[in-house]
Amino acid sequence: MQVTETLSEGLKREFTVVLPAKDLEERLTNELVGMKDKVRINGFRPGKVPVGHLRRVYGRSVMADVLQNLVNETNRKIVEDQGLKLALEPQIVFPENKEEVEAAMEAKGDLSYKVALEVLPKFEIADFSGLAVTREVFDVPESELSEALDRLAQQNRQFATKGEGAKAEKGDRVVVDFVGSIDGTEFEGGAGTDIPVDIGSNGFIPGFEDQLIGATAGQQLTILATFPAEYGAPQLAGKEASFATTVKDVQAPSEVTIDDEFAKQFGMDDLAALKTALGEAIAKDYTAVSRRKLKRQLLDALDGQYTFDLPPSLMTQEFDNIWRQVESDMQQSGKTFADEETTEEEARAEYQKIAARRVRLGLVLAEIGEKAQVQVTDDEVSGALVERARQFPGQERMVWDFYRKNPQALAEIRAPIFEEKVIDHILETANVTEKKVTKEELMAEDEEGKPSAAAASEDKPKKARASKKKAGAEPAAETPVTNASE
Known part of the structure; x- marks a missing residue:
């Protein structure tokens, strides 16, 4: 095969590949010879079918497989020889001349085609020790535990x-x-x-x-x-x-007495065990909020550290995903861009920035994870999949089978786990300061108006954020697209 690079512009690469007829003939003949002992054709003893007869019967279907295998091999060779990391699968463009294709299918002529690639940008990972972030800590007071017990009693x-x-x-x-x-x-x-x-x-x-x-x-x-x-x-x-x-x-x-008997209704040995479990659950919720805000700070810091070209296809893919959700949300709510105090053009521009941030952070986190050899185990994926299935009572088996049979869907389960492990890796080196805060401070919005509940993610554009805030609604969250490059 002959491979010639015809374009190297930014993150785009194009190559012209020529598969000589003699190579096609050799591959086809080898495949047909390998079939002799496997096929059964009336009138011929096993292993005695002439190659010429096999070619007449199976030639085109075998050649289709030969061409597919050669294309795959060529793609791998181009990537390996050039040391490339692909953003998406290669785009193959075969010749429009049907006579040329027919000649190649008969191994009587060369096949020339084009391969278009979009590669991931190369960049150096910065030193994490220069990242300064604050972890907010809230100690749950006894009064809040008592209030939670009272609510539990009221609900039961x-x-x-x-x-x-x-x-x-x-x-x-x-x-x-x-x-x-x-x-x-x-x-x-x-x-x-x-x-x-x-x-x-x-x-x-x-x-x-x-x-x-x-x-x-x-x-x-x-x-x-x-x-x-x-x-x-x-x-x-x-x-x-x-x-x-x-x-x-x-x-x-009826009156409810909060005692050991009350605790046993929830499978606890006594009231002390119920208080412990309830306190841990409350603390876990606040810890999750603190984690989201900490992650937001870290992602903001990382976003400010890196500037590089983004693969256009990933940008388009990410923006399209976001915009579909925007249109769906607006359709369900019955709102217009005017209701959000913006225009479609302005909203698109804002969401383009959000898409760029997500793609950039996804690539950065993926590169950090690869360099640090961060791995997601099968047990971790299975555990997350079990939790996902539990969200659909009565349909657990169907959900489980769906993800197990769809690698792309399973990657959506794996990606957040990978992302969190990469964040933990960065925090091991970053300068993390703990700060005691009140409940109000922990739950407060940051200075840009982004609520802590979306701390690890991008929010709606600024004007839309203001409108949502007035309505008292929770803005939709966006997370980095680490699964696009893991």
Whole structure:
């Protein structure tokens, strides 16, 4: 084979490859000879089928395999000889001249084709010791543990009927049937039967629960309530609904004693064990927030350390993924770019920057991980896959099989594990300072308005962030694309 480089521009490489007819003929003949002892053809004894006859019967299909194998071998050789790391799979362009292709298929002519490659940029890994980040530490006070115990007790209260004529009060449970309508027309999902409503729990749309105060069993009433402006169903958001309601029962909560017997309801030996488990769970949540904020700082610092050309295909791929999600979110919410105080053009420009950051950080983390020989074990992947499957009760086996049979989907499980291990590797060398903070400080937004819940990720563009903040909604998170280059 003959390989000639025809383009070396930035991260793009192009080569012209010529596969001589004599090489094609030699490969084809060798493959056909190897088939003699394997095929069974009527009229011929095993191993005695003439190669010429095999060529007439199987020649084209075997040559197709020969060409595919030669193309794969050539691609590997180009990558190895040039010392390249590919951003995506090579793009092969065969000649448009059908006569040339037909001649190659018969091994009667050379086959010339082009290979287009997009390579990953080369850059040096900076010294981590110069990275300075702060880990915020919040010590959970005893009062918060007590509040958590009280909430647990409230959530597990038993309720008993108050009796005939008893009026519902705040804290009571009212069992109701209702049918909701807007402008006289019933809406989907607006009806319920034997629905328990805990007055004061804020489990229903604003105003619904309060209008049940004073209700008695058997009473029929009309409840008027308005769906929040940011309600999940766009067709209901901000609209006033009328609920024809029948009160079927009024129940009062029983007293709950927080003791060893109460703890045993949750599989604990005693109250002390329940407090320990609850305290660890609360601390774990705050530690996760601290970790996200720490990771945000680290990624921001890394992003500022590196400047290099980004593979256009990875940029396009990443931006397209982000933009599809943006369009889906806007369609579901019923909002427009004007609602977000921006334009489509401005939003695209902002999301291009986000895509660039994600690709850059993904490449940096992948390179750091490779240099540090960071490995993700099969056990770690299996553990994460089990957790993913648990998110779909009743469908665990289907989820498990899906990921196991789809390498690309499984890579999406592996990538976050790899990323976290690389972050840990960097933190071992970086200058990490611990700082005691209050709960409010830990949960506060950073100075750019990015909430700590998205600390390890990119947020919406600035104008969209402001709009989301007003609505009280949580912005979507974006993470570096380490799986694109691992």
